[in-house]
Amino acid sequence: MEMGWRWDFTIEILPQMAVATLNTILAAGVGYAIALIVGLFFLLGQRTPFKIVNWINREIVEFIRSTPLLIQLFFVYFVLPQFGITLSAWVCGMITIGLHFGTYLSEVYRGALEGVSKTQWEACRALNFSTIYTYRRIVLPQAFPIAIPGMGNYLVGIFKDTPLLSTIGVAELFHAATAVGGYNYRYLEPYTLVGIIFLTLSIPAAMWVRKLENDVNKAQGKIKK
Amino acid sequence: MTYFEFLNEHGVTLLLGTVTTIKVLVCSMILYVIISMIFGLMRLSKNPAIQGIATVYIEFFRGTSLLVQLFWAYYVLPFFGISLEAFTAGVVALGLNFGAYGAEIVRAGILAVPKGQWEAAHALNFTPAKRIKRIIIPQIFPIILPPAANLTVELLKATALVALVTVVDLTFEAKQINSITWLSAQCFGTALLIYYIIARFALVPFLRWLEVLAARKVGKERI
Numbered sequence: 001m002e003m004g005w006r007w008d009f010t011i012e013i014l015p016q017m018a019v020a021t022l023n024t025i026l027a028a029g030v031g032y033a034i035a036l037i038v039g040l041f042f043l044l045g046q047r048t049p050f051k052i053v054n055w056i057n058r059e060i061v062e063f064i065r066s067t068p069l070l071i072q073l074f075f076v077y078f079v080l081p082q083f084g085i086t087l088s089a090w091v092c093g094m095i096t097i098g099l100h101f102g103t104y105l106s107e108v109y110r111g112a113l114e115g116v117s118k119t120q121w122e123a124c125r126a127l128n129f130s131t132i133y134t135y136r137r138i139v140l141p142q143a144f145p146i147a148i149p150g151m152g153n154y155l156v157g158i159f160k161d162t163p164l165l166s167t168i169g170v171a172e173l174f175h176a177a178t179a180v181g182g183y184n185y186r187y188l189e190p191y192t193l194v195g196i197i198f199l200t201l202s203i204p205a206a207m208w209v210r211k212l213e214n215d216v217n218k219a220q221g222k223i224k225k
Numbered sequence: 226m227t228y229f230e231f232l233n234e235h236g237v238t239l240l241l242g243t244v245t246t247i248k249v250l251v252c253s254m255i256l257y258v259i260i261s262m263i264f265g266l267m268r269l270s271k272n273p274a275i276q277g278i279a280t281v282y283i284e285f286f287r288g289t290s291l292l293v294q295l296f297w298a299y300y301v302l303p304f305f306g307i308s309l310e311a312f313t314a315g316v317v318a319l320g321l322n323f324g325a326y327g328a329e330i331v332r333a334g335i336l337a338v339p340k341g342q343w344e345a346a347h348a349l350n351f352t353p354a355k356r357i358k359r360i361i362i363p364q365i366f367p368i369i370l371p372p373a374a375n376l377t378v379e380l381l382k383a384t385a386l387v388a389l390v391t392v393v394d395l396t397f398e399a400k401q402i403n404s405i406t407w408l409s410a411q412c413f414g415t416a417l418l419i420y421y422i423i424a425r426f427a428l429v430p431f432l433r434w435l436e437v438l439a440a441r442k443v444g445k446e447r448i
Contacts, residue, residue: 066378066424067417068385071396075417078409163292167389174292187300195297198289206288 010189013180017193020176025201027090027172028159031097035158036151038102043109061103069100070164077168093165101158108150112143145216152209156202163194173197231411235402242398243419249312249384249394250428253319254377260324261373265331266357279328286325292386294318299390315387323380327373334369335361366439374432378424385420395419 045057064072077092087095116139124134166175177190267279286294298314309317338361346356388396399416403409 063421067420068382068396070385071399071413071416071420074400075413078403079413082410160290163290188304191293191297191301195289195293198293199285203284203288
């Protein structure tokens with residue numbers, strides 16, 4: 001086996017990797033969209049006035065958050081067919097990522113809602129605003145900026161966890177690298193390329209999130225003054 | 226096959242896997258704590274070269290996926306003449322990856338120590354090393370332990386990935402038993418439960434205990 005970096009091989013596999021990168025971005029995007037919605041449901045479960053619902057919700061969230069995504073993927077992928085539900089690897093992956101990160105996002109939402117000062121609620125009550133009106137016009141516009149950094153972090157987080165999808169056979173970037181590497185018996189270039197592609201995508205994304213965070217902090221500082 | 230029979234037949238294998246998982250967890254925990262401390266301090270250095278190295282390290286390991294790093298350590302490093310055992314590669318990749326996240330926590334913790342403490346230590350003519358060791362470090366623990374506890378639970382979850390580079394841990398065993406018996410619900414369900422029990426009833430209480438201890442050390446009863 002030839003040692004050292006081979007540029008011709010790198011160029012040869014580049015188109016395949018580029019297509020797979022698109023799949024990775026798609027997976028991260030869809031997974032994130034599902035997680036955003038699932039997070040809302042967990043948030044609802046947390047805020048309903050029924051104690052038993054709160055408790056069940058909390059235990060589910062706790063369980064999902066303290067077990068590995070990898071085994072959750074296997075669980076969904078291998079167990080659902082036993083109950084007659086056969087889903088493609090893609091669908092399984094998206095459901096699992098959505099559920100897993102939905103629990104994290106519900107925490108972000110909760111933190112943001114609790115970040116809105118209680119006096120805002122009291123003022124709205126004093127002004128006789130309805131609950132819906134209070135949420136829509138007073139609370140949510142203030143909570144949303146607080147949630148932005150956390151939401152951005154989990155977008156980057158999901159992106160970096162998409163390689164796990166390769167273990168159940170989703171044809172994303174890492175899967176392509178493993179396939180190409182196995183076919184040619186060369187792992188140096190494919191895996192290094194994956195690393196470089198991840199770096200070039202996630203560092204700007206992380207910087208963008210940090211900038212958002214700064215903007216939010218600044219805006220809140222202005223409110224305080 | 227009832228669940229009891231399943232446990233009777235495969236329980237020991239799963240437990241052996243659990244022992245390996247705990248070994249991976251403990252080793253990578255020690256490694257990541259050391260790395261976080263070093264790079265967290267380096268990140269705050271006034272020397273641009275030292276600070277630059279720490280920043281590149283942190284950005285690199287936070288910017289790429291853990292799985293990619295793990296496979297790189299196991300499958301690509303041999304190209305450069307460095308062959309690591311699966312267990313070592315797993316622990317090193319986990320330690321380096323989480324060390325990068327931990328370094329940021331340490332950095333934030335050091336910055337959160339009130340400036341007056343630095344000034345007072347300075348005024349009392351403490352050497353820089355003594356300032357860090359006796360005044361700053363004891364005060365950062367109550368600040369960094371809560372986020373570090375979250376990170377450590379993430380680490381426990383991340384240890385599952387070492388199964389993909391052939392470390393025979395709990396995940397590996399569960400996958401193995403699944404491919405023999407096809408009792409997927411029992412295999413992966415049990416594995417999930419074991420991870421949950423480790424996290425909820427061992428790791429988290431231990432970390433909470435550390436938090437209380439650290440808070441008491443600096444005279445705060447409650448955090």
